[in-house]
Amino acid sequence: MGGSSPCASCKLLRRRCAKECIFAPYFPSNDPQKFAIVHKVFGASNVSKMLRELPVHQREDAVSSLVYEATARVRDPVYGCVGAISYLQNQVSELQMQLSVAQAEILRIQMQLEPAMLTPIDQDDKTSLFSSNNFNINNSPHPQYINFASSSTNLIQDLLGGEYLWT
Amino acid sequence: MNSRCAACKYLRRRCPSDCIFSPYFPPNDPQRFACIHRIYGASNVARMLQQLPENQRASAVDCLYYEAQCRVQDPVYGCAGIISLLYQQIHNAETEIAKTQAQIALLIDSNTQEQQVYLHQNIEVESDLNILLQEQGDEFSLLGPPNQASSGFI
Numbered sequence: 282m283g284g285s286s287p288c289a290s291c292k293l294l295r296r297r298c299a300k301e302c303i304f305a306p307y308f309p310s311n312d313p314q315k316f317a318i319v320h321k322v323f324g325a326s327n328v329s330k331m332l333r334e335l336p337v338h339q340r341e342d343a344v345s346s347l348v349y350e351a352t353a354r355v356r357d358p359v360y361g362c363v364g365a366i367s368y369l370q371n372q373v374s375e376l377q378m379q380l381s382v383a384q385a386e387i388l389r390i391q392m393q394l395e396p397a398m399l400t401p402i403d404q405d406d407k408t409s410l411f412s413s414n415n416f417n418i419n420n421s422p423h424p425q426y427i428n429f430a431s432s433s434t435n436l437i438q439d440l441l442g443g444e445y446l447w448t
Numbered sequence: 449m450n451s452r453c454a455a456c457k458y459l460r461r462r463c464p465s466d467c468i469f470s471p472y473f474p475p476n477d478p479q480r481f482a483c484i485h486r487i488y489g490a491s492n493v494a495r496m497l498q499q500l501p502e503n504q505r506a507s508a509v510d511c512l513y514y515e516a517q518c519r520v521q522d523p524v525y526g527c528a529g530i531i532s533l534l535y536q537q538i539h540n541a542e543t544e545i546a547k548t549q550a551q552i553a554l555l556i557d558s559n560t561q562e563q564q565v566y567l568h569q570n571i572e573v574e575s576d577l578n579i580l581l582q583e584q585g586d587e588f589s590l591l592g593p594p595n596q597a598s599s600g601f602i
Contacts, residue, residue, distance in 0.1 A: 324489045346528035362527040363511040369534035376541035383548040390555045
């Protein structure tokens with residue numbers, strides 16, 4: 282009896298694991314839980330379809346992100362990953378506010394230290410004062426937010442009002 | 449005659465009165481179910497909804513729709529990509545805040561040192577002044593009350 286053991290997917294699906302099995306490279310037999318959770322949330326045929334639509338070199342990352350999302354959905358059957366996104370967006374907003382306050386404080390102190398150097402300040406001068414910080418929050422990469430229907434937007438706003446903790 | 453919900457229309461089946469999808473997939477928004485179906489499949493969604501209390505199903509469907517849209521837009525990373533980006537933003541912001549606070553501390557420290565030097569210099573000037581005034585005062589006492597015209601001091 283030659284032949285390697287079936288991958289975790291084929292074991293769970295109780296089928297023969299073909300040589301060109303699309304799941305085998307990403308769902309080894311020693312980690313049955315990985316496929317089980319993805320199958321539970323997305324379904325084997327959907328996962329197979331998603332993988333087939335991707336070039337081979339991107340499939341490993343796709344499987345990792347699917348496992349991540351499926352795990353989030355199992356932990357939180359209502360909000361899944363969206364709860365984490367909401368929580369993290371909150372954190373980003375708070376930190377950006379803290380940064381603005383700190384930058385304003387620097388400006389205030391610099392004005393105090395060198396009042397003689399004060400000329401009527403226009404926007405360009407203010408920008409140059411911050412340029413050494415090498416950080417412009419207006420240029421920060423924004424998450425790939427999707428403009429979805431208002432009902433979903435309200436959901437996110439509701440989440441912001443709650444105390445969801447993502448661990 | 450009740451119209452079918454978007455899910456049953458998509459699945460080309462009769463929409464029963466107790467259809468689990470109909471409260472969350474109105475017929476005027478076919479894209480919503482189509483997107484979710486593409487990623488999760490109808491039976492998975494139905495099972496997920498059945499396992500939830502009714503008052504939580506609307507939120508769950510909203511989130512599934514959001515995640516499905518993320519996955520359609522980014523077939524490799526989906527929502528996980530957004531989360532990763534947010535973590536990166538948090539890290540960048542924390543780094544910048546730390547740098548800015550260090551700059552503030554430096555500025556305050558250098559300002560304090562300058563002030564101390566300034567104060568020290570002022571004290572020296574003042575004591576020199578006092579000595580000078582005293583000397584002038586001694587001179588005046590020898591000469592009589594000061595004559596404003598002749599007192600060129602100050």
